Structures are given as structure tokens and as C-alpha cells.
Amino acid sequence: MTELLSVSTSRRYGTLSPLRYPGGKAALAGLFADILTGIGIADPTYIEPYAGGAGAGIALLREGLVSKLVINDIDPAVHAFWRAATENNAELVDRVLHSPLDMDEWRVQRDIYRSKPKSIIDLGFAFFYLNRTNRSGVLNAGVIGGNDQRGNYKIDARFNRTTLAERLRAIGSLSAKIEVSDLDGRTVIKRYGRDPCAFLYIDPPYVQAGSQLYLNSFDRRDHEALAKIVREVSAAHWLVTYDTSPLIERLYRDLFQCRLELNYSARHPGRANELLVASSSVGAEVSRLQSLDATVA
Ligand SMILES: C[S@@+](CC[C@H](N)C(=O)[O-])C[C@H]1O[C@@H](n2cnc3c(N)ncnc32)[C@H](O)[C@@H]1O
Numbered sequence: 001m002t003e004l005l006s007v008s009t010s011r012r013y014g015t016l017s018p019l020r021y022p023g024g025k026a027a028l029a030g031l032f033a034d035i036l037t038g039i040g041i042a043d044p045t046y047i048e049p050y051a052g053g054a055g056a057g058i059a060l061l062r063e064g065l066v067s068k069l070v071i072n073d074i075d076p077a078v079h080a081f082w083r084a085a086t087e088n089n090a091e092l093v094d095r096v097l098h099s100p101l102d103m104d105e106w107r108v109q110r111d112i113y114r115s116k117p118k119s120i121i122d123l124g125f126a127f128f129y130l131n132r133t134n135r136s137g138v139l140n141a142g143v144i145g146g147n148d149q150r151g152n153y154k155i156d157a158r159f160n161r162t163t164l165a166e167r168l169r170a171i172g173s174l175s176a177k178i179e180v181s182d183l184d185g186r187t188v189i190k191r192y193g194r195d196p197c198a199f200l201y202i203d204p205p206y207v208q209a210g211s212q213l214y215l216n217s218f219d220r221r222d223h224e225a226l227a228k229i230v231r232e233v234s235a236a237h238w239l240v241t242y243d244t245s246p247l248i249e250r251l252y253r254d255l256f257q258c259r260l261e262l263n264y265s266a267r268h269p270g271r272a273n274e275l276l277v278a279s280s281s282v283g284a285e286v287s288r289l290q291s292l293d294a295t296v297a
Pocket residue numbers: 021022023024025026049050051052053054055056072073074075078183184185186203204205206214215216217
């Protein structure tokens with residue numbers, strides 16, 4: 001029988017990902033730092049098979065708490081952004097500092113994004129531009145302030161060039177420690193499953209919200225197939241977060257589960273309740289932190 005615990009998190013390390021991501025999990029970095037310390041993995045490799053904004057991973061790498069970061073996302077535009085950030089960093093920073101922030105440029109970048117260019121820097125920057133100028137960072141949500149730009153917040157409201165350039169340069173300086181791929185998440189989980197120095201943070205598209213928020217949503221069979229692969233992980237330490245759903249509780253029955261109370265989520269400002277499922281090693285740490293009543297903020 002699974003015990004339900006409650007863990008509160010908040011942003012110990014602030015926001016360090018350049019991307020705004022619906023449901024982004026930067027707030028979990030503090031909890032992950034405590035878990036990694038508790039387990040005591042030497043030179044951990046931190047892997048996000050469903051990375052999106054990779055908010056927690058970037059924070060852990062910048063803090064020197066993990067030795068290597070694997071950012072995997074099957075969405076070609078997300079992947080292009082991370083490739084550009086690590087391989088074309090100076091060019092990406094230059095575009096962030098100098099591209100106009102107006103509706104003409106927004107339309108140019110939207111058309112580039114829609115045309116799915118082969119160029120990593122063009123697709124990566126178009127994705128980034130729309131992510132920073134659209135409502136909630138959602139690519140098909142429309143521009144902040146509307147097409148007529150008459151709202152209180154306008155196209156540049158979430159595009160502080162200096163802050164974004166700083167976050168991107170920090171990623172560029174760490175690029176030797178970052179591996180970027182666009183594989184199916186399950187392939188990545190299999191690849192690292194036998195590595196005792198690997199810590200996998202698995203944040204797949206959700207059961208309820210997934211289809212509206214992300215380009216790639218999961219159906220029931222995808223959730224089942226993922227659970228099967230996660231159950232086969234033999235040595236790596238892992239943690240999955242999901243929306244609370246009877247399907248997920250059933251798929252991961254017999255494994256460590258607890259409720260996760262997030263103080264912040266991009267979609268629902270305020271508190272959000274999620275389900276956390278974990279390997280026995282990670283589950284033991286979460287229980288220990290809970291019983292200590294430690295602040296995991
Ligand atoms: C819930 S979001 C991850 C949010 C992320 N944890 C963050 O903090 O920003 C899920 C991500 O999984 C990606 N995705 C969907 N299906 C995938 C698949 N089969 N393999 C890899 N990535 C996938 C989506 O493109 C999306 O970026």
C-alpha cells in the first residue's frame with residue numbers, strides 16, 4: 001500500500017532556464033539537490049528525458065551539484081533551441097540582444113517557426129522568440145498584449161535581453177558538460193537505466209493537461225509503455241512527476257509514491273498538487289526529508 005506524503009518546494013536557486021515552460025519544474029531543484037546529497041552519488045549525471053525548459057537541470061549544473069546534464073526532448077523546436085544554446089551560443093546571444101521586439105519581427109519569427117527550417121539556429125531562435133513573447137510561453141497562444149499591442153503587458157514584457165543573455169551565456173560556458181538529444185524519452189531511460197551514477201528526472205506529458213499544453217501529448221498506451229520502461233530501470237536513481245490520476249497510481253503501484261505540493265507552477269500560479277513516483281533509493285530520501293520535516297525549499 002502506498003503512503004501519501006506531502007512535500008513542499010520552492011525556488012531555492014531562482015529561475016535559471018532561458019525558457020518559459022508550462023508546468024516547468026525549476027522549483028524542484030532544491031529538493032533534487034537534497035536527494036542527490038542524501039544518496040551520495042559520486043559525479044552524478046542528471047538526465048531529463050522529457051526536458052522542455054530543463055529548469056531544474058540547469059540550476060543543478062550551474063550550482064556544480066551534478067557533473068553532466070542530459071537534455072532530451074523529441075520536439076524538434078525545443079531540441080533546436082538547446083542545440084543552438086550549446087553549439088551556437090554567441091550567435092544566439094547576439095540575436096537575443098539585437099532582434100527587434102515588435103509585431104513585424106514576431107510575424108517573421110512565427111513564419112520561420114512554422115516553416116520548420118533545417119537550420120538549428122534559425123529554428124532554435126524562432127522557438128525561443130515565440131516562447132518569450134507569447135502568452136504563458138505557449139507557442140500557439142498568441143502574442144502578449146495582442147496583435148494590436150494595446151494590453152498592459154506588451155511583446156517585450158518577458159524579454160529582458162540582459163537577463164536572458166546572462167542565462168544563455170552561462171549555458172554556453174557549461175556546454176562541454178551538456179549533452180542534447182531528440183530521442184524518444186524511453187530510449188534515453190533505457191540507455192541510462194543501468195548506470196548507478198545516473199539520476200533521471202522523468203516529467204512526461206501529463207494525463208489530463210498534456211494535450212493542450214505540449215506539441216507531443218501522450219495517450220494511455222504511451223503512459224503504459226513508459227511505466228514498463230521505468231520499471232525496468234535497474235541501477236539508476238529516478239523520479240517521475242505526473243498529474244494525480246488513478247491510471248498513473250495504478251501503473252506505478254508497489255513503487256514509492258507521494259503527493260508533491262508545488263508552491264509554483266507556470267500554468268497555475270499558487271499551489272499545485274502532483275504525484276511523485278520514485279525509485280526505492282530516491283523514495284527513501286524523500287521519506288527521510290519528510291520525517292526530518294526538513295525545509296526542502
Ligand atoms: C511536462 S513537459 C516537461 C517540462 C520540464 N520538466 C520543465 O521543467 O520545463 C514534457 C516535455 O516532453 C516532451 N515530449 C513529449 N513526448 C516526448 C517523447 N516521446 N520523448 C521525449 N520528449 C517528449 C514535450 O515536447 C515537452 O517538452
